Amino acid sequence: MTVAKKICMLGDPGVGKTSLVRRYVLDEFTDDYQTTLGVNVYKYEDEIVAEGAVTHFKQILWDVEGGLQRESLLANYLGGASGAIIVGDVTWSDCAETMRANADRFRETCLDSPAVFAVNKMDRVEKSRRLVDVERLAREFGGIVKYTSAATGAEVTSLFRALARRILGVAD
Amino acid sequence: MSTLSESQLERAAGLLFTSTDYGIAVLDPDGRVTALGGALVDGIESGEAACDAMPFLVGLEDELAAAAGATGKPFHLPNLNLTLPSGKVRFVSLYILPGEEPGAASVVLRDTTEASLHHRKDMQRKNELDQTRRELETTNRLLAEASHRAEQATRAKSQFLAMMTHGIRTPMNGVLGMLQLLLDSNLTSEQHSHALTAFASGESLLRLINDILDFSKIEAGKLELEHAPFSLREVVEGTTELLAPLAQEKGVEIAAHIAAPVPDALVGDRGRLRQILLNLIGNAIKFTSTGGIHISVEKREQPHELLHFEVLDSGIGIPEAAQAQLFEDFTQQDASTASRFGGTGLGLAIVRRLVARMEGKLGVESEPGRGSSFWFDVPFEVHPTAAAVAPEAQGRALALSANAIVLRNFSEQLEALGYAPVAASDFNAVRRLVEQVPEAFAAVLVDESLPELEREAIANLPRLRDARRILACAQSHIGGDHEPGTGGYHARIPKPVWGKNLREAIESDGRSTRAAPFVTAPATRSERLLVVDDGEANRRVAHALLARSGFPVDTVASGEEALLRLERDAYALVLMDIQMPGLDGFETTERIRGLDGAAARTPVVAMTANAIQELGERFEAADFAGYIHKPVAKADLLATVDRILAAERSQQLPAHTIPVPELVAAEVLQEFWHSVGERAFDRLVDTYFEEIRVRLESIPTELAAQRLDSVERLAHDLKTCAAALGGLPLRDHAAALEQASREGDEETTRAIVADIGPLGRDTLAAVEALRSSIG
Numbered sequence: 001m002t003v004a005k006k007i008c009m010l011g012d013p014g015v016g017k018t019s020l021v022r023r024y025v026l027d028e029f030t031d032d033y034q035t036t037l038g039v040n041v042y043k044y045e046d047e048i049v050a051e052g053a054v055t056h057f058k059q060i061l062w063d064v065e066g067g068l069q070r071e072s073l074l075a076n077y078l079g080g081a082s083g084a085i086i087v088g089d090v091t092w093s094d095c096a097e098t099m100r101a102n103a104d105r106f107r108e109t110c111l112d113s114p115a116v117f118a119v120n121k122m123d124r125v126e127k128s129r130r131l132v133d134v135e136r137l138a139r140e141f142g143g144i145v146k147y148t149s150a151a152t153g154a155e156v157t158s159l160f161r162a163l164a165r166r167i168l169g170v171a172d
Numbered sequence: 173m174s175t176l177s178e179s180q181l182e183r184a185a186g187l188l189f190t191s192t193d194y195g196i197a198v199l200d201p202d203g204r205v206t207a208l209g210g211a212l213v214d215g216i217e218s219g220e221a222a223c224d225a226m227p228f229l230v231g232l233e234d235e236l237a238a239a240a241g242a243t244g245k246p247f248h249l250p251n252l253n254l255t256l257p258s259g260k261v262r263f264v265s266l267y268i269l270p271g272e273e274p275g276a277a278s279v280v281l282r283d284t285t286e287a288s289l290h291h292r293k294d295m296q297r298k299n300e301l302d303q304t305r306r307e308l309e310t311t312n313r314l315l316a317e318a319s320h321r322a323e324q325a326t327r328a329k330s331q332f333l334a335m336m337t338h339g340i341r342t343p344m345n346g347v348l349g350m351l352q353l354l355l356d357s358n359l360t361s362e363q364h365s366h367a368l369t370a371f372a373s374g375e376s377l378l379r380l381i382n383d384i385l386d387f388s389k390i391e392a393g394k395l396e397l398e399h400a401p402f403s404l405r406e407v408v409e410g411t412t413e414l415l416a417p418l419a420q421e422k423g424v425e426i427a428a429h430i431a432a433p434v435p436d437a438l439v440g441d442r443g444r445l446r447q448i449l450l451n452l453i454g455n456a457i458k459f460t461s462t463g464g465i466h467i468s469v470e471k472r473e474q475p476h477e478l479l480h481f482e483v484l485d486s487g488i489g490i491p492e493a494a495q496a497q498l499f500e501d502f503t504q505q506d507a508s509t510a511s512r513f514g515g516t517g518l519g520l521a522i523v524r525r526l527v528a529r530m531e532g533k534l535g536v537e538s539e540p541g542r543g544s545s546f547w548f549d550v551p552f553e554v555h556p557t558a559a560a561v562a563p564e565a566q567g568r569a570l571a572l573s574a575n576a577i578v579l580r581n582f583s584e585q586l587e588a589l590g591y592a593p594v595a596a597s598d599f600n601a602v603r604r605l606v607e608q609v610p611e612a613f614a615a616v617l618v619d620e621s622l623p624e625l626e627r628e629a630i631a632n633l634p635r636l637r638d639a640r641r642i643l644a645c646a647q648s649h650i651g652g653d654h655e656p657g658t659g660g661y662h663a664r665i666p667k668p669v670w671g672k673n674l675r676e677a678i679e680s681d682g683r684s685t686r687a688a689p690f691v692t693a694p695a696t697r698s699e700r701l702l703v704v705d706d707g708e709a710n711r712r713v714a715h716a717l718l719a720r721s722g723f724p725v726d727t728v729a730s731g732e733e734a735l736l737r738l739e740r741d742a743y744a745l746v747l748m749d750i751q752m753p754g755l756d757g758f759e760t761t762e763r764i765r766g767l768d769g770a771a772a773r774t775p776v777v778a779m780t781a782n783a784i785q786e787l788g789e790r791f792e793a794a795d796f797a798g799y800i801h802k803p804v805a806k807a808d809l810l811a812t813v814d815r816i817l818a819a820e821r822s823q824q825l826p827a828h829t830i831p832v833p834e835l836v837a838a839e840v841l842q843e844f845w846h847s848v849g850e851r852a853f854d855r856l857v858d859t860y861f862e863e864i865r866v867r868l869e870s871i872p873t874e875l876a877a878q879r880l881d882s883v884e885r886l887a888h889d890l891k892t893c894a895a896a897l898g899g900l901p902l903r904d905h906a907a908a909l910e911q912a913s914r915e916g917d918e919e920t921t922r923a924i925v926a927d928i929g930p931l932g933r934d935t936l937a938a939v940e941a942l943r944s945s946i947g
Binding site (some may be wrong): 004005006013014033034035036037038039040041042043058060062065066067073076077079080081082089091092093 | 223227228230231232233234235247248249250251252253254255263288291292295296298299300302303306309310313
């Protein structure tokens with residue numbers, strides 16, 4: 001079975017949305033920060049195995065410009081998305097707040113679509129660091145938080161697959 | 173204006189579609205591609221499903237339907253970075269437009285790579301700035317957390333340090349006390365020298381510990397500032413005067429000036445202000461070898477309660493790179509500085525903390541080779557007393573010195589008294605000035621460091637004949653019996669010059685010109701003390717410590733002897749060992765109380781090696797005025813004695829304490845002892861004795877024979893010998909005699925010679941009495 005779905009990456013500028021997508025899609029990473037203008041659209045096919053069946057999951061990843069102020073444009077970018085990855089930067093003191101704002105914005109547009117949360121840049125802090133506020137926020141959206149590092153690749157694939165499973169409605 | 177014709181529009185559209193910047197795919201109602209145009213849709217095959225050919229349309233099914241529907245609603249998304257069907261990645265605008273047929277839509281792509289470039293750069297800049305701001309914020313937060321943690325740790329450490337140093341101090345005092353005793357026992361000269369080194373090392377260790385204690389107290393936030401009225405003038409003049417001999421010894425001039433609008437009566441911590449000034453001035457002296465040091469106090473304009481203190485020197489200066497580290501703890505400029513100038517490196521750190529604690533600011537400006545200026549601004553409350561009165565105008569005054577600091581000091585102090593000073597640096601300048609200034613000079617203040625000929629020439633200038641002529645000289649040159657008028661001057665006062673001395677010297681009628689309101693040797697005390705102790709070493713330590721502080725002291729070895737002494741002589745205080753064979757301290761004290769007359773009321777201080785608690789009730793029952801621990805520590809001993817004597821005095825009529833100048837400065841003799849060693853000391857003192865005796869005998873003979881040049885030479889030798897033994901009054905007399913005989917002033921010479929014989933004999937007797945307790 002093949003399924004094609006639109007997935008949005010949301011988060012404040014510089015939290016590493018593009019890096020996460022590029023790590024996932026191209027398995028590459030660069031420290032060189034390039035601001036995203038508008039949307040980078042990628043296509044990536046993954047195989048999701050659930051209950052013995054394999055689903056060819058064609059993801060159209062919309063890596064949306066962070067901090068976009070034009071609400072209507074943002075709504076147009078997000079429109080039709082089947083799920084979102086809300087990204088935050090673990091080194092920021094207001095990480096949870098920025099993630100909440102982005103999650104709320106996604107919910108306004110996409111109502112019931114699932115969202116999973118990526119606390120990124122874990123390579124810069126102690127591995128065991130956990131953000132209680134983000135976990136609390138995630139519970140309102142299904143409870144999935146991944147502590148990722150685009151730099152090392154840690155938890156990146158599992159992040160995208162977790163969302164895929166939520167979209168497909170299959171158990172983890 | 174006419175609209176475009178159909179054909180024109182078609183042509184235009186045709187041009188667009190053939191352009192490489194566009195692509196259009198026309199869909200049928202099933203969402204399959206039916207027609208294609210433009211380079212951006214290359215690679216799509218007719219009949220392909222739109223979402224397969226253009227995956228970015230996934231999720232836009234609603235928009236496609238809306239455009240294809242009855243309303244034909246168009247949809248636009250700008251700035252999409254896409255992989256085109258051809259595999260190329262382009263930056264495009266996506267349009268979903270109604271198609272020609274009902275129920276169909278077309279997808280139009282427009283390449284905006286070029287157009288967005290500018291926009292993208294702007295955003296990049298903005299986001300990079302944002303990123304930097306965030307990183308800074310994060311760093312700041314981390315720093316704040318770290319510094320908070322560090323502060324807490326430092327505070328804990330300082331508390332520990334304060335506790336520890338206090339703990340170290342107590343046994344150190346014991347060590348020093350025992351060493352003191354050891355030094356006073358029968359040691360070979362080698363043993364003595366070892367013990368002396370140990371004692372000196374112990375003392376410097378104690379100084380260091382005190383520094384650290386001070387420092388850690390401040391650090392631990394345990395330093396309480398006093399809030400009491402004090403006189404600013406007293407503090408500034410006191411510290412300057414205290415350190416002036418140290419500076420003058422190096423040939424460095426020192427002066428201070430408090431600007432007129434600065435109030436004198438302030439409220440604050442006078443001791444800590446003094447500590448700051450002592451540190452800064454002490455440093456300035458350490459690092460200055462020529463020129464001078466000037467301390468000034470001014471009022472800051474804003475806010476008005478802020479006082480600006482500056483210690484300016486002409487020393488070696490500090491390279492700019494080193495200035496920032498200067499106030500850091502335990503830092504000296506470099507290792508070579510430490511070895512050249514000594515010190516713990518804590519002084520400035522303490523100053524910085526004290527100034528901060530006083531809510532002030534501390535700074536330094538310096539140039540290597542030119543000197544340094546250390547300044548601090550500290551707010552002080554002004555004590556509500558009468559405001560300073562502006563001095564009355566006093567007329568012209570002349571200030572003369574070759575040294576800029578001294579000249580500044582002269583001018584400032586003259587001005588403070590109401591004089592209008594003119595400054596000159598040599599005789600020629602004075603001559604010119606005197607010719608230029610029409611009005612008469614009321615006062616002339618001359619630096620004694622000028623060549624004698626110049627000083628005399630100035631005194632003899634006709635225009636200055638009616639002026640009060642004052643000489644200012646180094647503190648060590650003061651104290652002799654200089655007659656008024658000597659060398660054409662009315663008075664001599666010490667440098668640095670203060671308003672009070674200067675006014676007295678100018679206003680005095682010419683008689684009381686021996687301006688010596690300062691003391692170089694410790695004052696002699698008139699209270700006779702009795703030390704009772706069966707241990708000889710203990711007696712000698714107590715005797716030496718008390719005698720050096722100017723007290724006449726008798727010692728006895730038993731209670732019985734003490735009672736006999738007290739029946740015969742009056743003592744101001746008795747120091748009583750508790751444990752003695754025969755009559756012990758308790759019994760002796762009890763019997764003292766049973767004596768006749770005033771002797772019964774003599775205060776007794778107990779000396780004991782035991783803790784007071786161990787002595788129990790007997791101690792409490794006994795009538796002691798106080799107690800001190802053995803081994804006797806100097807500070808403890810003197811503080812206790814002073815306290816009790818002061819209490820006694822306050823109960824009696826202001827009495828019998830008429831300070832007489834001390835004949836011999838014990839510390840000079842002590843210093844001499846230190847520098848030559850025990851054996852040489854005895855031999856050399858004997859030699860000096862002989863030298864002095866011979867000269868004392870020869871001088872009257874030579875004077876009788878009218879050989880003044882010979883008297884001058886003998887007086888010169890006498891001066892040197894007397895100085896070596898610490899006989900300062902004798903030295904000053906000899907110096908005066910030397911000068912008078914050189915000047916051919918027979919009358920003065922005769923008067924001094926009449927005095928010098930008895931003075932010399934008394935001095936020798938005093939040295940003899942002291943020499944046994946020296947060492």
